[in-house]
Amino acid sequence: MYSVNSVNRLIGEFNKLPGIGEKTAQRLSFFILKQPKEIALRLAESIKEVKEKVRYCSICANFTEEDPCRICQDKRRDRATLCVVEGPEDVSLLERMGKFKGVYHVLGGAISPLKGVRPEDINIKSLLKRIEPGEIREVILATDPNVEGETTAIYVSKLLFPFKIKITRLAYGLPAGGDLEFADEVTLWESLQGRREVHP
Amino acid sequence: MYSVNSVNRLIGEFNKLPGIGEKTAQRLSFFILKQPKEIALRLAESIKEVKEKVRYCSICANFTEEDPCRICQDKRRDRATLCVVEGPEDVSLLERMGKFKGVYHVLGGAISPLKGVRPEDINIKSLLKRIEPGEIREVILATDPNVEGETTAIYVSKLLFPFKIKITRLAYGLPAGGDLEFADEVTLWESLQGRREVHP
Numbered sequence: 001m002y003s004v005n006s007v008n009r010l011i012g013e014f015n016k017l018p019g020i021g022e023k024t025a026q027r028l029s030f031f032i033l034k035q036p037k038e039i040a041l042r043l044a045e046s047i048k049e050v051k052e053k054v055r056y057c058s059i060c061a062n063f064t065e066e067d068p069c070r071i072c073q074d075k076r077r078d079r080a081t082l083c084v085v086e087g088p089e090d091v092s093l094l095e096r097m098g099k100f101k102g103v104y105h106v107l108g109g110a111i112s113p114l115k116g117v118r119p120e121d122i123n124i125k126s127l128l129k130r131i132e133p134g135e136i137r138e139v140i141l142a143t144d145p146n147v148e149g150e151t152t153a154i155y156v157s158k159l160l161f162p163f164k165i166k167i168t169r170l171a172y173g174l175p176a177g178g179d180l181e182f183a184d185e186v187t188l189w190e191s192l193q194g195r196r197e198v199h200p
Numbered sequence: 201m202y203s204v205n206s207v208n209r210l211i212g213e214f215n216k217l218p219g220i221g222e223k224t225a226q227r228l229s230f231f232i233l234k235q236p237k238e239i240a241l242r243l244a245e246s247i248k249e250v251k252e253k254v255r256y257c258s259i260c261a262n263f264t265e266e267d268p269c270r271i272c273q274d275k276r277r278d279r280a281t282l283c284v285v286e287g288p289e290d291v292s293l294l295e296r297m298g299k300f301k302g303v304y305h306v307l308g309g310a311i312s313p314l315k316g317v318r319p320e321d322i323n324i325k326s327l328l329k330r331i332e333p334g335e336i337r338e339v340i341l342a343t344d345p346n347v348e349g350e351t352t353a354i355y356v357s358k359l360l361f362p363f364k365i366k367i368t369r370l371a372y373g374l375p376a377g378g379d380l381e382f383a384d385e386v387t388l389w390e391s392l393q394g395r396r397e398v399h400p
Binding site for chain 1: 204205206207209210212213214216217218219220224226227228229230231232233237240241242243244245246247248249250251253254263264265287288289292
């Protein structure tokens, strides 16, 4: 508790952010206090700006300023290849790679009985609606490689099966730059099963 | 790089905060995006509020909303005991302890030839002015226990010497709850020199 009310409030607000404990919240607040006013206010303005401008794309449910989003609008992208991800962060990651030329569908979460997230809580209905017209040839299930992501991938793949389109899942395997020694057994087994022929 | 401009700007602003790398900045930004508008705007408002309301106390140079600050105004505090600290964070720490009943003087930094901080860059002049009237009996030098804090403490103590008041420095020693095994040699030596008689 700091003796200045407004400083306390700021510390409290920073403390609500994920991964920001009280010590860090205090450090950030004092940093803001020491900054010139214009510079400190830029963060405040940026927060306001995203909350005013950014919404969900009506097609893919990714964050966007214009609707449909730039990716859904882009005519050079392959609309027959749909990559299904859990969150907008995943789109950001895949786009940074700069190699995927298809389009996305953001589920906005993963099925998790433990966290109370049911299939109807994530964007599965809108996914099926996108598949119905028959233009999509492949759906890549790029949910996280954990229990919830797997559950979601299996659930979605079962719903997609009747459409008779190609359904794929991201490959499990060894991370690039890693060391065989540090791989866990599941990853090692998956990388063995998914082994590829080498053509020297 | 995320494809939405305002999101990019927010990530950039978070990235400028101390200890917030690009990954964390992105995580915080997406968190803000997913929050209800009113809740997300509270952080923005809090930043604005501190920048509007908070200034430096004209007596002790601590952050405050009212001038002089609450501590300097508080008549129950012992104005004869002055604790000299580097930053407002230190006042916050000492106040949390709730046991120090004197007043503070915030230097706003420590002397550091490497970082280009000279004695005239920190609030030493105003400290001497506070000592001049002769009401202060003890000055506690509570600068950090590192090279810069030590340098500052020695520099300030030399300036205070002619006033013939008590000048003290926080005790070096073993941290409470620590383990003797993990103490470095300097700390161990200091704790040995500063040993106190036990009265069982």
